[in-house]
Amino acid sequence: MAVYRRNYKPYSGALTPAWSRWLVLFRYSRRNLFRSKFLTGLFVVCFFYPLACLLMIYLAHSATFLQEMGVPMGVLSIDNKFFFHFMSVQGVLAFLLTAFAGPGLISPDLANGALPLYFCRPFSRAEYVLGKSSVLAILLSQITWVPGLILFAMQASLAGASWTSTNLWIAGSLILSSLIWIAILSLLAMALSAWVKWRIVAGALLLGVMFFGAGFAQAINAVMRADWGHFFNVAYLMGTVWNALFQVDSEHAIPVAQAWVALLVYCAICLALLMRKVRAYEVIR
Amino acid sequence: MSDGIVFEDVSKFYGEILGVNRVNLSIPPGITSLVGPNGSGKTTLMNLMTGLVKPTRGRVQVLGYRTDDPEHLFKILGYSTQFDAFPKGLTGFQFIYSYLRLAGRDSHSSEQLAWRVIERVNLVEAAKRNIAGYSKGMRQRIRLAQALAHDPKVLVLDEPLNGLDPLARSEMIALFRATAAQGCYVIISSHILHEVDVISDQVILLSNGYVVAEGPISTVRGEIQEHPTQILIRCTRPRELAARMLEDELTVEVSIHKDERGLLLKTRDADRLYLALNQLALQGIDIESIAPADDDVLSLYEYLIGNEEAVR
Numbered sequence: 001m002a003v004y005r006r007n008y009k010p011y012s013g014a015l016t017p018a019w020s021r022w023l024v025l026f027r028y029s030r031r032n033l034f035r036s037k038f039l040t041g042l043f044v045v046c047f048f049y050p051l052a053c054l055l056m057i058y059l060a061h062s063a064t065f066l067q068e069m070g071v072p073m074g075v076l077s078i079d080n081k082f083f084f085h086f087m088s089v090q091g092v093l094a095f096l097l098t099a100f101a102g103p104g105l106i107s108p109d110l111a112n113g114a115l116p117l118y119f120c121r122p123f124s125r126a127e128y129v130l131g132k133s134s135v136l137a138i139l140l141s142q143i144t145w146v147p148g149l150i151l152f153a154m155q156a157s158l159a160g161a162s163w164t165s166t167n168l169w170i171a172g173s174l175i176l177s178s179l180i181w182i183a184i185l186s187l188l189a190m191a192l193s194a195w196v197k198w199r200i201v202a203g204a205l206l207l208g209v210m211f212f213g214a215g216f217a218q219a220i221n222a223v224m225r226a227d228w229g230h231f232f233n234v235a236y237l238m239g240t241v242w243n244a245l246f247q248v249d250s251e252h253a254i255p256v257a258q259a260w261v262a263l264l265v266y267c268a269i270c271l272a273l274l275m276r277k278v279r280a281y282e283v284i285r
Numbered sequence: 286m287s288d289g290i291v292f293e294d295v296s297k298f299y300g301e302i303l304g305v306n307r308v309n310l311s312i313p314p315g316i317t318s319l320v321g322p323n324g325s326g327k328t329t330l331m332n333l334m335t336g337l338v339k340p341t342r343g344r345v346q347v348l349g350y351r352t353d354d355p356e357h358l359f360k361i362l363g364y365s366t367q368f369d370a371f372p373k374g375l376t377g378f379q380f381i382y383s384y385l386r387l388a389g390r391d392s393h394s395s396e397q398l399a400w401r402v403i404e405r406v407n408l409v410e411a412a413k414r415n416i417a418g419y420s421k422g423m424r425q426r427i428r429l430a431q432a433l434a435h436d437p438k439v440l441v442l443d444e445p446l447n448g449l450d451p452l453a454r455s456e457m458i459a460l461f462r463a464t465a466a467q468g469c470y471v472i473i474s475s476h477i478l479h480e481v482d483v484i485s486d487q488v489i490l491l492s493n494g495y496v497v498a499e500g501p502i503s504t505v506r507g508e509i510q511e512h513p514t515q516i517l518i519r520c521t522r523p524r525e526l527a528a529r530m531l532e533d534e535l536t537v538e539v540s541i542h543k544d545e546r547g548l549l550l551k552t553r554d555a556d557r558l559y560l561a562l563n564q565l566a567l568q569g570i571d572i573e574s575i576a577p578a579d580d581d582v583l584s585l586y587e588y589l590i591g592n593e594e595a596v597r
Contacts, residue, residue, distance in 0.1 A: 008467040010361060011436055015389030018356060024386040032374055113370035117431065120335050120364040121388045122356045280337035 021123055025131025026138075033101050033135060042100060043139070046093045050147035053086050054154060061158040078155045083170050084246035086148060087177055091238070094140045095185060095210065101139060102189025103202030105132045106278070111197040119280040129190070129274055136186040145178035173245040181238060184263060187270035188234075194277035210235055227253035231262050238263065288348065289313060290334055290439065290470060295343030297329050303494040304329035308343070310489065310499060312472065316465045318481040319474040320582055321491035322590060327474040328367065330491070331441050334472070335364045347439055348470075359388060363432035367443035367474070369424055371416045377427045378403065378412040384431050402434040403427075405460065407453075421448035429457065439470040446477050458484050482582040492590045503580055512588045513537045513551040515578040516558060521571040523548040529565060533558070549578060 034040055059065050060076035109115055118128055152171050156164040189206055196202040213232050220229030230236045230253055240259035243250040252259075290312040297304035305326040319327040332338040333345050336352035345352045348361055371380060378399055385395035403412045406426040411419065416427060425448045432440060440461075446454050461484060465471045475481050481488065488505065490497040498505045519542075520526050527539045527548050535558070538551040552558045559575065566572045579588075 008438055008469050010438055013394065014391075015360075016386075016391055018389070021387055021389060024383060028372075028375075028379075028383055035374070108373040112373060113366075113368045114372045116337055116364070116366045116368070117370060117372070117384065118387070119337055119355075120359060120362070120366075121384060122359045123387050124355065281332060 018122065021121075022127045022131035022134065025118075025128065026134045029105060029132060029135045030138075033104070033139075036100075039097075039100055042093075042097055043143070046090070046097060046143040047147070049086070049089045049093070050143075050151065053082075053147075053151050056082075057151060057155050057158065078159070080167070080170055080173075080246045081248060083148065083152070083174060084242065084248050086151065087144070087174065087242060087246070090144050090147070090178075091181055091242075094144055094181060097139065097143065098136060098185040098189045099203050099206045102136055102186065102206065103193045103196075103199045105135060106190055106193040106274075107197050107199050107202055110194060110277070115278065116280045125275060125278050128278060129271075133186045133190055136189065137182050140182045140185065141178065144182065145175045148174035148178065170246070173247075177242050177245045180241060180263060183267055184234060184238065187267050187274070191270040191273040191277075194274050221253075230254050231258075234263075234266060237266075290348070290472070291344075291346045292330075292333070293344045293346075295333060295340045295345055297333060297338060298341045304338075305333070305491070305494045305496075308496055310496065312470065312489075313487070314465070314468050314470050315486035316461055316471045316473060316484050318485040318488045318582070319472065319491060320478065320481055320488055320586060321497075324493075325491040325590075326494040327491055328443055329494075330489075331364070331443050331472065331474065334439075335362060335441055337364075360435070361438040362441065363435065363437035363439070364441045365428045365432035365443060365445060367447070369421075369428075371424070371428075373417075374415065376413050376415055377408055377419070377423075377430075380416055380427060381431055381434050385434055388435050390435065398434050398436075402430045405433065406430045407456065422450055422453050425449055426453065426457075429460075433460075433464070437469070439472070440464055441472045443474050444476070445473060446475055446480060454480065478583045478586060479581075485582070488582055488585065490585060490590060497590060498585065502582060502585065503577075505585055512579075512584075513553050514555040514558075514580075515584075516550050516552065516555065517542075517547060517574075517576050517578040518550060518562070519547040519573040519575075521546070521573070526565065526570055526572075529570070530558075530561070533561060547573075 034043075056076060057078055060078050066076075109118070115128075119125070149171060152174060188209060189202075192202045192205045192209070193199075196205055213234055214236065217229040217231070217233035217236065220232065221227060237254075237259045239250075240252045240254060240256055241263065242248075243252065244256040254262075290310070292308045292310040295308045296306045303326075308330065319330060321327050329338065333340055334347055334352065336345075336355060336358055339353065347358060350358045350361070352358060375383065381399040381402060382395050385398055386392070390398065400409075400412075403409055406429055408423060408426055408430065411423055416424065419427065425445070429442065429445055432442065442461075445461075446457060449457060458480065461471050461473065465486070473481070473484070482502065485502065487499065487501050489499045490505070518526065523541050523545060527541060527550075530536050530539055530548075530550055533552075535553045536550060537553060540549045542548055550558070555577070562572060562575060
């Protein structure tokens with residue numbers, strides 16, 4: 001045995017708070033994402049419709065413009081349906097953005113076997129998932145509820161206090177409908193990204209889950225002459241919840257409460273799939 | 286904070302597959318090498334001590350910290366895996382810097398530490414290049430750097446010498462020695478047995494998930510009774526010495542060296558042989574040197590694992 005001088009002195013300075021470490025992952029993942037010109041372009045495109053909506057709100061309150069165009073006041077109505085359509089358009093864009101950005105979040109780490117590197121730090125699996133999902137959550141927030149609330153604030157400022165107090169619930173609906181959609185999309189994209197190591201295949205699978213899920217649901221309903229096939233159609237479930245949140249009249253085959261439960265079950269399944277796969281070591285039998 | 290890396294009756298099963306079984310170890314400071322064939326449980330043992338896998342049974346403690354307490358454990362532990370694994374798209378500097386941030390160091394300290402460790406592994410010129418463009422040796426060195434960056438007291442290195450050229454290997458070995466000399470724990474797994482032999486203060490031999498032997502190499506060798514100790518004696522009159530040594534009942538075998546300037550002797554009692562050689566030297570036989578010929582990891586591996594492997 002060698003003779004040791006034992007002059008090792010461990011670091012005794014302050015560490016950054018444990019809760020903030022996932023932000024490191026967020027920062028790097030986001031920077032990586034925006035290296036793609038296509039994604040940057042798509043992200044910019046996502047703001048076109050909110051800008052158009054902003055213009056519509058302004059014009060709806062511009063008496064001069066309406067007189068010049070010969071449009072009676074009140075035709076361009078800014079109400080729950082207006083915000084429902086806003087969410088529908090932005091929801092589709094959010095899906096497209098997720099299909100492009102989501103699969104690349106975890107699959108490269110898995111393909112490169114980099115997970116042990118993350119987990120041999122004071123950093124947990126939950127923090128890893130939080131760090132990665134926050135990239136999508138913040139990205140999608142920027143094109144859904146954040147511009148939605150800006151539009152609402154604009155309308156509230158132009159329409160006055162009475163409109164605001166009557167329609168304040170719309171702001172809540174904007175936030176809630178966006179959050180559940182963001183949660184579903186982020187978790188689905190990451191779960192697929194974790195189980196399929198190829199980014200392109202994971203992206204295709206996400207599209208598949210949405211479109212083939214809808215087709216499968218229709219087929220089941222037609223063959224079984226039932227309505228429960230809709231539980232396989234995430235977009236339909238989401239539509240049901242949004243209709244209820246924005247109080248838009250629409251007939252739905254399944255009750256809103258069941259649609260909520262089904263969406264939460266989807267989230268739970270995705271989380272379970274993620275936690276199963278996001279491990280320092282995978283044992284291959 | 287108690288000393289040592291302690292395994293108490295630790296077993297790890299991956300379903301029906303045995304990782305390691307009933308391991309009881311207490312690893313002291315210095316360089317400890319894990320030696321064993323593929324699938325013997327070296328990486329499992331490393332993953333257990335770094336908390337990356339949980340033991341099916343038993344308890345692992347690293348300097349008094351539980352391995353399921355990453356917040357404390359990874360302040361004092363650095364791990365370099367055997368796999369060539371890097372997150373995509375990072376430069377060498379970004380790789381080290383980002384992991385230091387993840388370990389809780391602030392921006393300024395991370396930058397300083399990153400450059401310091403990059404310098405230690407001689408990668409300053411390549412630090413701003415993407416890791417994807419690194420050679421195998423450079424990737425090995427940057428991986429070592431991420432394990433060393435936060436000045437851990439326990440350094441766990443899985444196959445750290447693979448892919449390094451002889452110069453880089455000797456640099457790395459010097460680095461391990463310097464780290465161990467500070468009173469740190471350096472745990473290495475390696476297949477390069479002659480290097481293990483040179484650098485290790487103690488070895489842990491593993492086979493089929495079991496610890497076959499542990500301790501300083503000479504101590505382990507001394508406990509293997511069924512294999513007579515081999516001793517190389519350099520002298521001017523080897524044939525005469527061979528004849529004299531064969532008179533001793535504990536001498537098992539003697540062979541004359543090819544250059545006729547020495548002999549290789551197998552004995553069941555090395556201590557008695559050394560005493561006998563002293564006597565012979567006093568009687569006028571010119572003995573230049575005496576050295577054990579199988580007091581190394583290679584021999585231990587052959588004696589303790591080699592046969593088992595052959596049977597399999």
